[in-house]
Amino acid sequence: MIMKQQTDETSSVPTHPETISPCDLTMSFVYAFLTRGRPVPLTTIVYAAIFCSLNGFLQGHHLLHCARFQDTWLTSARLAAGFSLFVVGLSINIHSDHILRSLRRPGEVVYRIPHGGMFEFVSGANFFGEIVEWCGYAVAGWSLPTFAFAFFTLCSIGPRAYHHHRDYQQRFEDYPRCRKALIPFLL
C-alpha cells in the first residue's frame, strides 16, 4: 500500500491522507483477466471478497484515522526498508504469477514444473513474493494492524505453498530436490 500523509508543522496528526493499493488493483483488474486457471468456486470468491473488504476497511481506517506519523517518518530508514521490501515482494509476486501463466497454452489445463525467478528456490514463489510484500508493508507502517495483516497472510497462503510443494514432489519424478516449499534454503 502506498500512503501519502500530510502533516501540519506543529502536529503529527494527518490532515489530508490518501491511500491506494497497487496490489489490489493488479489482482482485481490485471490478474483476473490474464489467468489461465480452472474456474474458481463461487464460495472462494465470496470468502475472498469478504476478507478483502473487511481487511481493506480495517487497514484503511487504522492508517487514515488512528495511526500517527511524525514528520520524520517520511525520511525514516524504516519506511525506506519497508517500502523497498514491498516493491521487491510485489515484483516477485507478479513475475512468479507470469511464469505460472506461461506454463499453459490457452485452453490447456495441465501442470508443469515452473522454472526461473524465485521458482529456482521455492515451489510457492508467488506466495513467497506476496508474504515479503506484506512484511514490507508491516515494517513501513510499524503497527499491530499492519503486522497482523502480514501474519495472517503468512497463515493463509503459507500452507498453500507447502501443499503445492508436496503435490509437485508426488507428481514429477524429476522435481528439483534442492527446491524448498516457501522460504529459500530453509523451509
Ligand SMILES: NC(=O)c1ccc[n+]([C@@H]2O[C@H](COP(=O)([O-])OP(=O)(O)OC[C@H]3O[C@@H](n4cnc5c(N)ncnc54)[C@H](OP(=O)(O)O)[C@@H]3O)[C@@H](O)[C@H]2O)c1
Ligand atoms: N493476499 C492473500 O491473502 C492472497 C490469498 C490468495 C492468493 N493470493 C495471490 O493470488 C495469486 C493466485 O493465488 P492462487 O492461490 O490461485 O495461486 P496458485 O495456486 O499458484 O495458482 C496460480 C495460477 O497458476 C496456475 N498454476 C499453478 N501451478 C501451476 C503449474 N504447475 N502448471 C500450470 N499452471 C499452474 C493455477 O491454475 P489452476 O487454478 O488450474 O490450479 C492458477 O491459474 C497469487 O499471486 C497469490 O499470492 C493472495
